[in-house]
Amino acid sequence: MKDVIIVGAGLAGLNAAHRLKKAGLSVMVIEARDRVGGRNFAHHLADGNILEMGGQWIGPTQTRMYELCEELGLETFPTYNEGKVLVYNDGKKSLMGSDKDALPKLNVFALLSLGRAMKKVEQLQEGLDLEKPWNHPNAEYLDGESLESWVRKHVRFKAAKDYFRLVSEAVFSTEAKDMSMLHFLFYLKSGGGIESLLNTDEGAQEDRIKGGTQQISIKLAERLGKDVVLNCPVHRIEQSENSIKIYSGIQVWEGKKGIVALPPTLAGRISYNPPLPGVRDQLTQRIPAGSVIKIQVVYESPFWRKLDLNGQVASFTGPVKVVLDNSLHNDSRGVLVMFMEANKGRQASEWTAKEREAKTIDSLVNFFGEEAKGYVEYIEKDWMNEEFTRGCYGGHFTPGVWTAFGKHLRKPIDHIHWAGSETSSVWNGYMEGAVRSGERAADEIIRLLKELI
Amino acid sequence: MKDVIIVGAGLAGLNAAHRLKKAGLSVMVIEARDRVGGRNFAHHLADGNILEMGGQWIGPTQTRMYELCEELGLETFPTYNEGKVLVYNDGKKSLMGSDKDALPKLNVFALLSLGRAMKKVEQLQEGLDLEKPWNHPNAEYLDGESLESWVRKHVRFKAAKDYFRLVSEAVFSTEAKDMSMLHFLFYLKSGGGIESLLNTDEGAQEDRIKGGTQQISIKLAERLGKDVVLNCPVHRIEQSENSIKIYSGIQVWEGKKGIVALPPTLAGRISYNPPLPGVRDQLTQRIPAGSVIKIQVVYESPFWRKLDLNGQVASFTGPVKVVLDNSLHNDSRGVLVMFMEANKGRQASEWTAKEREAKTIDSLVNFFGEEAKGYVEYIEKDWMNEEFTRGCYGGHFTPGVWTAFGKHLRKPIDHIHWAGSETSSVWNGYMEGAVRSGERAADEIIRLLKELI
Numbered sequence: 001m002k003d004v005i006i007v008g009a010g011l012a013g014l015n016a017a018h019r020l021k022k023a024g025l026s027v028m029v030i031e032a033r034d035r036v037g038g039r040n041f042a043h044h045l046a047d048g049n050i051l052e053m054g055g056q057w058i059g060p061t062q063t064r065m066y067e068l069c070e071e072l073g074l075e076t077f078p079t080y081n082e083g084k085v086l087v088y089n090d091g092k093k094s095l096m097g098s099d100k101d102a103l104p105k106l107n108v109f110a111l112l113s114l115g116r117a118m119k120k121v122e123q124l125q126e127g128l129d130l131e132k133p134w135n136h137p138n139a140e141y142l143d144g145e146s147l148e149s150w151v152r153k154h155v156r157f158k159a160a161k162d163y164f165r166l167v168s169e170a171v172f173s174t175e176a177k178d179m180s181m182l183h184f185l186f187y188l189k190s191g192g193g194i195e196s197l198l199n200t201d202e203g204a205q206e207d208r209i210k211g212g213t214q215q216i217s218i219k220l221a222e223r224l225g226k227d228v229v230l231n232c233p234v235h236r237i238e239q240s241e242n243s244i245k246i247y248s249g250i251q252v253w254e255g256k257k258g259i260v261a262l263p264p265t266l267a268g269r270i271s272y273n274p275p276l277p278g279v280r281d282q283l284t285q286r287i288p289a290g291s292v293i294k295i296q297v298v299y300e301s302p303f304w305r306k307l308d309l310n311g312q313v314a315s316f317t318g319p320v321k322v323v324l325d326n327s328l329h330n331d332s333r334g335v336l337v338m339f340m341e342a343n344k345g346r347q348a349s350e351w352t353a354k355e356r357e358a359k360t361i362d363s364l365v366n367f368f369g370e371e372a373k374g375y376v377e378y379i380e381k382d383w384m385n386e387e388f389t390r391g392c393y394g395g396h397f398t399p400g401v402w403t404a405f406g407k408h409l410r411k412p413i414d415h416i417h418w419a420g421s422e423t424s425s426v427w428n429g430y431m432e433g434a435v436r437s438g439e440r441a442a443d444e445i446i447r448l449l450k451e452l453i
Numbered sequence: 454m455k456d457v458i459i460v461g462a463g464l465a466g467l468n469a470a471h472r473l474k475k476a477g478l479s480v481m482v483i484e485a486r487d488r489v490g491g492r493n494f495a496h497h498l499a500d501g502n503i504l505e506m507g508g509q510w511i512g513p514t515q516t517r518m519y520e521l522c523e524e525l526g527l528e529t530f531p532t533y534n535e536g537k538v539l540v541y542n543d544g545k546k547s548l549m550g551s552d553k554d555a556l557p558k559l560n561v562f563a564l565l566s567l568g569r570a571m572k573k574v575e576q577l578q579e580g581l582d583l584e585k586p587w588n589h590p591n592a593e594y595l596d597g598e599s600l601e602s603w604v605r606k607h608v609r610f611k612a613a614k615d616y617f618r619l620v621s622e623a624v625f626s627t628e629a630k631d632m633s634m635l636h637f638l639f640y641l642k643s644g645g646g647i648e649s650l651l652n653t654d655e656g657a658q659e660d661r662i663k664g665g666t667q668q669i670s671i672k673l674a675e676r677l678g679k680d681v682v683l684n685c686p687v688h689r690i691e692q693s694e695n696s697i698k699i700y701s702g703i704q705v706w707e708g709k710k711g712i713v714a715l716p717p718t719l720a721g722r723i724s725y726n727p728p729l730p731g732v733r734d735q736l737t738q739r740i741p742a743g744s745v746i747k748i749q750v751v752y753e754s755p756f757w758r759k760l761d762l763n764g765q766v767a768s769f770t771g772p773v774k775v776v777l778d779n780s781l782h783n784d785s786r787g788v789l790v791m792f793m794e795a796n797k798g799r800q801a802s803e804w805t806a807k808e809r810e811a812k813t814i815d816s817l818v819n820f821f822g823e824e825a826k827g828y829v830e831y832i833e834k835d836w837m838n839e840e841f842t843r844g845c846y847g848g849h850f851t852p853g854v855w856t857a858f859g860k861h862l863r864k865p866i867d868h869i870h871w872a873g874s875e876t877s878s879v880w881n882g883y884m885e886g887a888v889r890s891g892e893r894a895a896d897e898i899i900r901l902l903k904e905l906i
Contacts (some may be wrong), residue, residue, distance in 0.1 A: 069886065144605070144630040146852045148597035153606070177853030235688055235724065265738045271724040271840075278744075278802050278837025282844055285718045285741035286851075291731075291810040343857050351729050384731025385723075391735055398739075399599045399852040400630030404796050 002026045002227075004445055005246045005255035005272075007234045011431055012419040013261030013288035014220040015068070016438035017227065023446045028253050029224060031248060032233035032388040037217035039392055040130025040431070042297075044381050048326050050336065051296045052212045052341040053381040055393065055431050056326075059199075059206035061192050061360050062432035064439070069209060072219040076207040080325040081200045083308045088315035088367055091161075095309075107159070114160035117151070118194070127187040130425040132213035133186040134406045143403040147184045148176035162316055170314075170322045171197050172396050172429075173290030173341040184324045190428040201323075202314070204430065210329050213431060233388065237416065244415045257445045261419040261438060264395050265289055266388070276413055286398055287422060289391020291345040291384055295320070295360055302327050302334025304368050311336055313367045318344040319356075320363035333376075336364065349384055356380060394429035395422045410440070417441040455479045455680075457898055458699045458708035458721075459704035460521050460687045463491025464884055466714030467673040468521070469891035470680065476899045480708050483786065485686035490613040490670035492845055493884070496749075496832050497607040502781050504749045505665045506790065506834040508884050509779075509848065512652075512659035514645050515885035517892070520567055522662060525672040529660040533755075533778040534653045535764040541847070542612075545771055560612070570604070574856060578642040583878040586639040587859045596856040600637045607725060607859055615769055623767075623775045624650050625849050625882075626743030626794040636850035641880040652763070653777075657883065663782050667883060676816075686841065690869065691726045697868040701807035710898045714872040714891060717741055717848050719841070719861075729866055736858040740875060742844020743797040744837055748773070748791050751830035755780050755787025757821050764789055766820045771797035772809075773816035786829075809833060847882035848875045865891070872896040883886055 004020050005011045009031035010189040017027040035041075042050035057079060058065045069076060084095040120295050128136045136142060142150070151164045168176040172187070190198045197204050209215065221228045230250035237258060239245075244258040260267045268284025275281075302325060311325025311334075319340045326337035338360065340348040348356050357378045364372035383392035397406075410423050424433030457473050459466045462484035470480045488494075495503035510532060510554060511518045522529060527597050537548040581589045589595060594605070621629040625640070635883045644650045650657050685701035692698075697711040713720045717819065721737025728734075749803075755778060757764050764778025773794045779790035792811065793801040810831045817825035836845035836893045849874050850859075872894040877886030 103525070144599055144601035145601060145627075146597055146602065148852070149599065150604035151596070174855065175597075175853050177856075178851070233724070269724075271722075272688070274839040275838070278835055278839075278843070279799050282741060282744060282799070282837055285738075285843070288735060288738035288851075291735060344859055346732050346735070381733055384735055385728070386731075387728040390731070390738070398631070398741075400628050402628075404799055405629065 002028045002253065002255045002450060004257045004259060005030065005253045007226055007246060008259055008261035008420070009036040009217065009221060009230075010261060010420075011040065011217060011434035012421060012438040012441075014124045014217050014258065014438070015435045016259050016261060016419055016442040017166045017224055018220050018378050019439055019442040020445065021224070023309040023444070025221070025443070025449060027031040027224070027227055028255065029221075029228045030232050030234055030248060030253060031228065031230050031234040034112060035191065035229065035232050036221045036230070037214040039383070039389060040212070040217055042083060042212040043381070045377070047440060049331065050212045051326070051379055052093055052214075053294055053296070053379065053404045054213070056208060056213050056432065057205040058209070059196070060202055061196070062204075062425045062430065065432050068216055072216060074219070075210045077210060079200050079205050079208055080302075080327060081310050083305060083310040085312045085314065086309055086367055088313060088317060090317055091366075093367075103140065105392040110157035110159040113156040114163055115163070117155040117160060120154060121185065121188070121194065125185050126183055128189050131191055132406070133182055134403045136182065136185075139182060139403050142182040142185065143180050143400055144178050147179050147181050147401055150181040150426070151176060166314065166316060166321060167194065167198070167339040169344070170339070173345065173393055174396050175293035175342045178288075180402060184403050186402065187248070187428055190424070190426055191430065205324065208329070214371065234270060235270045236273070239414050239416065256449065257417065259417045259419050259445070261441070263289055263389070263420055264422050267418065267420070279405060280382070280411075281412060282407050283401070283408045286401040286405060287395035288398065289389070289395050290393055291342055291349070292392045293340040293345050293348055293356070293380055293384075294381045295340065295356070295378070295380045295446060296326060297336045297338070297360065297364065297375045299334040299336070299375055301332060303371045304334070307368070309368070315363070315367065318350050319359050323367065325362070338346045338363075345384070349382055353380065404442040407433070407441070412444065417444050455481045455706065455708045455901060456711045457712060458483065458706045459463045459596070459695060459712045459714055460699060461491065461714035461873070462489040462670065462681055462683075463714060463744070464493065464670060465891040466893070467670050467677070468717070468861075469712050469714060469863040469872055470889045471673050472892055472895040474677070476895070478899065478902060480677070480680055481708065482674075483685050483687055483701060483706060484681065484683050487683050489674045489681065490667040491843070492836070493670055494624075494675055494834070495667045496828070496834070497664040502784065503665045504823070504832055505667075506747055506749070506832065508859040509666050510658040511884065512649070512657040513655055514649070515657075515880060515883065517888040521669055521888060522797070525669060527668055527672070528663045529555060530624050530782050531660055532653050532658050533780060534763050536758060536761045537765065538765045539762055541766060541768040541770060541818055542861065544819075546820075563610035563612040565614055566609040569611060570608040570617070570687060573607060574638065574641070574647065578638050578646070581638055581642050582679040583639065584645055586635055587856045589635065589638075592635060592856050596633050596853055598634040599630050599852055600634050602633050604629060604635040608675035608773050610702060614691060617768060619767065619774060620647065620651070621753065622794040623792070626745035626792070626846055627849050628795045628796065631741075631851065632849040633855060634850040635855050636815055638857065640700065640881055643877070643879055644883065645884070658777065660730060661782070687723060689724045689726065692867050692869065706720070709902065710868045712870045712872050712898070714894070716873055717743055717875050718844070720871065720873070729843055732858060733864070733866060738877040740848035740856060741851065742842070742848050744802070745788070745791040745802055745845045746798050746809070746833055746835045748793065748809070748814070748833045749779060750791070750813065750817065750828045752787040752789070752791045752828050753793050754785060754825045754895045757787070760821070762821070768820065768872065772801050773814050775819065776817070787809060790877070791816075798837070806833065861874040865897065870897050
């Protein structure tokens with residue numbers, strides 16, 4: 001019998017455990033995989049270096065992540081960002097001076113149209129309470145529109161419309177069709193605005209962690225020692241008046257309280273007894289995960305840097321639409337990281353690995369020229385196929401869901417509390433949101449258990 | 454070892470079993486509940502009569518359902534439909550002569566606006582292939598709009614817009630915000646058009662089955678005898694090269710092939726080994742079930758009939774918006790059946806049973822006058838709370854899903870075939886669709902197993 005049993009040893013679950021232990025409570029963290037870290041995962045190269053195949057960047061205002069790194073003795077380094085961003089559109093290339101200039105090259109009318117739409121998007125965020133997006137003065141209107149249908153109405157030029165579609169793919173790994181406009185606004189505001197989400201300098205991609213982000217989870221798990229168990233997919237949670245039992249196969253753990261630190265779509269797959277209220281269950285039916293395959297291509301040197309390119313690509317043509325320089329710290333090799341996202345990712349998920357590799361290199365040749373053919377390693381991770389994630393980067397709210405079900409997102413059900421980045425009001429969907437969600441769920445329980453004493 | 458193991462003893466699963474047995478194959482049907490019938494369920498009154506708390510109506514073109522009734526010796530009788538339909542809008546009542554006149558009373562401009570929109574909706578259905586809705590010439594456009602966002606653009610008057618919203622609630626038990634416009638068109642065409650779906654005479658509510666629809670499943674299960682097992686929620690399916698194993702707790706059944714005859718949101722909760730392809734899993738994250746509480750109120754007599762009312766109400770004011778006369782066959786009592794749907798259903802799901810009862814009677818008094826207070830019995834069923842359904846009437850495709858994931862809906866994964874009304878191209882979401890889906894899945898397997906011989 002522990003004070004708190006936690007399902008999921010990702011950043012949310014481990015950080016909750018860490019905080020509960022600091023408060024003097026006993027914990028047990030149950031993880032389905034044979035590793036900790038959830039959506040943070042390091043691929044080990046032959047020489048011991050790692051490539052990050054999951055969430056990897058942190059940036060300004062992600063205070064918990066920087067604090068955690070400091071606490072755990074992890075160092076950060078800036079994402080490479082010298083040179084120009086390449087914009088690729090139907091075979092045409094153009095260069096942007098800096099990624100602060102987040103707008104792609106557009107003709108003047110498209111640019112004006114986009115400028116107006118961006119301003120409107122900013123204004124709409126003003127009325128949004130991150131804790132209660134459903135209280136937005138136009139919540140009913142905005143939640144009835146998909147991002148796509150809103151853009152069709154409010155953005156005039158195709159190139160400007162395509163910009164929002166590319167943002168949807170790059171930031172949410174889903175199509176603009178799939179997501180509520182209210183969710184789009186919530187998410188932008190949650191991460192400090194569209195530029196904060198898209199930028200490298202002064203944005204969410206500013207810094208990387210030496211040795212990779214999975215180390216945070218590994219180090220937290222080391223501190224927890226035997227209180228983390230691996231290889232135990234939880235399939236059932238039973239609650240009684242004073243305790244909770246968590247089952248994986250024939251193993252069972254009992255606690256006073258529980259935290260389910262999983263994406264909503266996975267939390268909904270556990271069998272609960274008593275069964276969860278209908279509205280809670282229906283919430284988890286309505287926050288699907290994004291669709292992304294993360295790919296890294298290793299070269300002997302970062303040849304693009306010689307061309308005064310920073311390795312970043314924003315392409316309106318797929319299957320690869322977003323590329324960044326992901327070269328290792330203090331290493332002479334060059335690494336490009338890229339994503340096949342949304343419908344392109346879904347299609348690519350059905351190709352063979354060989355096909356994906358060939359099409360990836362084709363895209364890189366389009367962007368960077370023939371030199372891109374001389375790669376030494378190709379590594380990919382399809383997060384849709386991961387049984388214990390089922391999609392990245394995170395879950396998105398489909399139209400109608402925030403207004404109808406939003407208030408159930410964090411509401412505990414008897415002894416069960418909910419964590420995971422999708423439950424965070426700040427930096428929702430990011431590692432920072434995961435950490436904060438674990439903190440919030442832990443604090444809910446600390447308050448309740450202290451009251452009992 | 455059986456030829457085919459079937460998960461789910463609803464109409465789809467049982468009908469598949471029935472058909473497979475007729476073809477000489479051995480089957481086993483595994484059911485989570487302590488009863489068969491799935492979304493068909495009879496509540497037994499003290500005197501032995503039953504009230505149907507699940508799907509209950511059948512109508513023209515639902516040929517499989519009429520054939521099944523005949524085969525099983527079940528008789529149908531017409532839904533009571535003499536007198537006028539009551540339309541209730543913000544305290545104002547009006548009467549319609551017949552439900553064939555499906556349009557509510559509107560001012561002339563609203564009526565024109567609605568007429569134009571209805572015509573447009575009909576025209577849009579023309580280009581839709583029920584087997585492949587994603588091939589619609591405007592699929593990308595239509596799938597990017599919610600029904601709500603489409604109506605905002607294409608319907609001018611509020612009363613006419615509200616008509617579509619009421620259709621969404623009444624037919625899909627979800628808000629117009631929640632569903633893709635392409636799905637709305639698919640579903641309408643699948644059931645023969647909007648009038649076919651809404652009407653009693655010559656529509657989907659034309660007939661009832663003496664003794665209730667659950668009897669179909671009960672009689673099919675009787676024929677299957679020991680080949681149906683109850684109280685076994687399936688939590689895991691394992692596939693090997695030549696067989697499939699289906700687990701419920703420590704029990705396991707092995708077959709050459711399997712049929713999962715569950716709503717998509719439940720099919721996605723089973724743990725599969727090998728894990729399902731990412732795109733299949735993500736499909737099941739994106740077809741949430743509707744939200745409905747079905748309520749029946751019993752009176753000593755059908756007093757509304759004296760007022761020349763047929764008991765049908767279309768109300769623009771909730772929580773009860775749709776009412777029908779559901780009196781028993783050859784019985785002097787009067788029964789009204791009604792639904793709390795979509796957001797009203799979600800809200801009501803959090804009320805106490807007492808509150809729901811009081812608000813239901815308030816609604817009935819608004820519609821039918823003080824006499825509605827003198828009821829003798831109130832019975833309700835919240836399908837969101839049902840652990841082994843998790844929402845009715847059926848699942849709806851959220852925006853973007855048909856175009857991105859539609860082709861995975863019925864695609865077998867190795868030995869697993871998919872049934873359930875949500876997989877049917879004809880009468881999707883209805884009992885007829887369930888029966889047809891079972892037939893289709895059975896035929897897929899019969900073809901494959903005959904090839905092997």
